Amino acid sequence: EDLGSDVQIDAEIDEDAEDGLLGGLQIDSTAEIQVPDRLVDQVIGQEHARDVVMKAAKQRRHVMMIGSPGTGKSMLAKAMSELLPKEELQDVLVYHNPDDGNEPKVRTVPSGKGDQIVEAHKEEARKRNQMRSFLMWIIIAIVLGYSLIIAGNILLGILAAGIIYLAFRYGSRGSDAMIPNLIVNTADQQTAPFEDATGAHAGALLGDVRHDPFQSGGMETPSHDRVEPGAIHKANKGVLFVDEINTLDVRSQQHLMTAIQEGEFGITGQSERSSGAMVQTEPVPCDFVMIAAGNLDAMENMHPALRSRIKGYGYEVYMDDTIEDTPDMRRKYARFIAQEVEKDGRLPHFTDDAIEEVILEARRRAGRKGHLTLELRNLGGLVRVAGDIARAEDAEYTTRDHVLQAKGRSRSIEQQLADDFIQRRKDYELQVSEGYVPGRVNGLAVMGEDSGIVLPVMAEVTPSQGPGEVIATGQLKEMAQEAVSNVSAIIKKFSDEDITQKDIHIQFVQAGEGGVDGDSASITVATAVISALEDVGVDQSLAMTGSLSVRGDVLPVGGVTHKIEAAAKTGCDRVIIPEANMQDVMIEDEYEEMIEIIPVSHISEVLDVALEGEAEKDSLVNRLKTITGSALENQSVQ
Ligand code: ADP
Numbered sequence: 001e002d003l004g005s006d007v008q009i010d011a012e013i014d015e016d017a018e019d020g021l022l023g024g025l026q027i028d029s030t031a032e033i034q035v036p037d038r039l040v041d042q043v044i045g046q047e048h049a050r051d052v053v054m055k056a057a058k059q060r061r062h063v064m065m066i067g068s069p070g071t072g073k074s075m076l077a078k079a080m081s082e083l084l085p086k087e088e089l090q091d092v093l094v095y096h097n098p099d100d101g102n103e104p105k106v107r108t109v110p111s112g113k114g115d116q117i118v119e120a121h122k123e124e125a126r127k128r129n130q131m132r133s134f135l136m137w138i139i140i141a142i143v144l145g146y147s148l149i150i151a152g153n154i155l156l157g158i159l160a161a162g163i164i165y166l167a168f169r170y171g172s173r174g175s176d177a178m179i180p181n182l183i184v185n186t187a188d189q190q191t192a193p194f195e196d197a198t199g200a201h202a203g204a205l206l207g208d209v210r211h212d213p214f215q216s217g218g219m220e221t222p223s224h225d226r227v228e229p230g231a232i233h234k235a236n237k238g239v240l241f242v243d244e245i246n247t248l249d250v251r252s253q254q255h256l257m258t259a260i261q262e263g264e265f266g267i268t269g270q271s272e273r274s275s276g277a278m279v280q281t282e283p284v285p286c287d288f289v290m291i292a293a294g295n296l297d298a299m300e301n302m303h304p305a306l307r308s309r310i311k312g313y314g315y316e317v318y319m320d321d322t323i324e325d326t327p328d329m330r331r332k333y334a335r336f337i338a339q340e341v342e343k344d345g346r347l348p349h350f351t352d353d354a355i356e357e358v359i360l361e362a363r364r365r366a367g368r369k370g371h372l373t374l375e376l377r378n379l380g381g382l383v384r385v386a387g388d389i390a391r392a393e394d395a396e397y398t399t400r401d402h403v404l405q406a407k408g409r410s411r412s413i414e415q416q417l418a419d420d421f422i423q424r425r426k427d428y429e430l431q432v433s434e435g436y437v438p439g440r441v442n443g444l445a446v447m448g449e450d451s452g453i454v455l456p457v458m459a460e461v462t463p464s465q466g467p468g469e470v471i472a473t474g475q476l477k478e479m480a481q482e483a484v485s486n487v488s489a490i491i492k493k494f495s496d497e498d499i500t501q502k503d504i505h506i507q508f509v510q511a512g513e514g515g516v517d518g519d520s521a522s523i524t525v526a527t528a529v530i531s532a533l534e535d536v537g538v539d540q541s542l543a544m545t546g547s548l549s550v551r552g553d554v555l556p557v558g559g560v561t562h563k564i565e566a567a568a569k570t571g572c573d574r575v576i577i578p579e580a581n582m583q584d585v586m587i588e589d590e591y592e593e594m595i596e597i598i599p600v601s602h603i604s605e606v607l608d609v610a611l612e613g614e615a616e617k618d619s620l621v622n623r624l625k626t627i628t629g630s631a632l633e634n635q636s637v638q
Helices: 047-059 073-083 113-151 154-176 202-206 250-262 296-301 304-312 327-344 352-366 376-392 400-409 413-427 474-494 518-534 560-570 579-584 603-610 615-625
Strands: 062-066 090-095 105-110 181-184 194-196 239-242 289-294 314-318 322-324 371-373 436-438 440-447 451-463 470-472 502-508 537-539 542-544 574-578 596-600
Touching (some): 062 296, 062 304, 073 239, 073 289, 090 113, 105 113, 113 154, 113 181, 250 304, 289 304, 352 376, 352 400, 371 376, 376 400, 451 518, 470 474, 474 518, 518 542, 518 603, 542 603, 560 579, 574 579, 574 603, 579 596, 603 615
Parallel strands (some): 062 314, 194 239, 239 289, 542 574, 574 596
Antiparallel strands (some): 090 181, 440 451, 451 502
């Protein structure tokens, strides 16, 4: 089988246009893209996992999938069920056991037979009942006739007829009890079953026997009729998928292990005090292929015996979070949109430039140069929101504009929090984006995974009584100390002041709940300290991010795109980023006009851009320029 199924369209692929966002696809909309029939061919990327699933389907092996949510784990599990042979499917019936009502019997028959057997039993019961009521009316007629004509007592006759009627009614209940309970019916299955048991409680996973409030006295429901199958039984000959496997309670994991070992598992009532707990059926077949999924953490927390069971008899695969951005892959992303549109069924198809915008977003979300994100559930969310907006407008196609609108709406929770945060700070005027202030620098941090915030840093330098100290508060203390110790060598080199005799106070203004990555704030801290030390103002319409080496080189950091956008939203005019990060910048067009991006590779350039006034600044910058490589080689840090 060819891996990574092709994108089929009417038009040709233009090889000269392969570098374009559509990878050379010559189409007007996703309507022209054909979606593959088999689910396994619809999977984008994840070639290794895809390969494993196809192999495991042939060999009926278990699979453990480790990876981020929304990367296609359950999709692949479902795809596997389509690959398993359908011929082996079975129906399962539970029968009343005349010897012991609490031990119902279990019979397995070929697919489709179950329904027929139940029908036959019902038909028989119906005939028997007809026979019985025919008999009953004859007897009633005889009794009534006898009491009227011979005994002359109509009242006695009616009484006797009533007793006979009730006796027959009660007696016929027994014959219903003979109808078997079809607990697994595969008659209408087009493929081998796929059962998702993620988060299932014991009863849903292992089967259950319902409680009977009328346990005796002839009113009870026969126990075989109260038996309910679990996911393990419904998955017989198919796939049992369990995501977040570690959240299953230990007892269920143990039972699951037994079920995998034995290939059959009797059903009993799961709640101890219910009458169902007295019932235990004969073994019920549960010959499934197990696909257990979760992130790395989940795997480490799952029952070790279960893990080694799956591992020993199957495969373990890692899901990719991103994939290399090639023309072929971009064409598949176009097909991905077509798939999501088709799956939803109501969304208008996407125009070529709408597709391009989604692919751009896939690049942005990858957060890695030359890659596309494989967190496709989220990207599918964007496709649906854009399509819904188009549909609400009765548009024939989903356009680029709809996608842009959707991006605004389908922001992550973190993004919404960050925006809210920025707004609130604007309200309280914590954010200064004008003028020059000594010791105050607009740093940038990443909040959550995909949003940036402006995080101002304030530094103040005061003479110390004893040896100089770095004073910071809260959780940021360590990181501030580290940042200062990293820059102290640089400061020492050029400064006339001996900072070992000073206390340096560092404050992160309103760090709030935002996570601050110390490394990426080190040029911010250095700039704030130098500015405070020399009492030179820092441009407040400027924001910056970058890591600093002891030699004064500015090193790359994470999340630049989100940080730049946050700076722009907050009203900054310029933003400093490490030169090496320029390739990661994928900001949206709307921000491009709002903010100037200044790439730097040395701290002297940072100060050149950030500090106020020509004379003092120039001498500082010149001094700093001498700090390169060898100048610091033998200088001890701190
Ligand atoms: P997981 O089980 O890893 O959390 P799912 O398989 O449930 O993720 O993915 C949810 C949806 O996202 C899928 O139904 C599909 O529409 C889309 N999707 C996720 N990963 C892929 C992929 N690799 N290829 C195509 N579509 C995907």
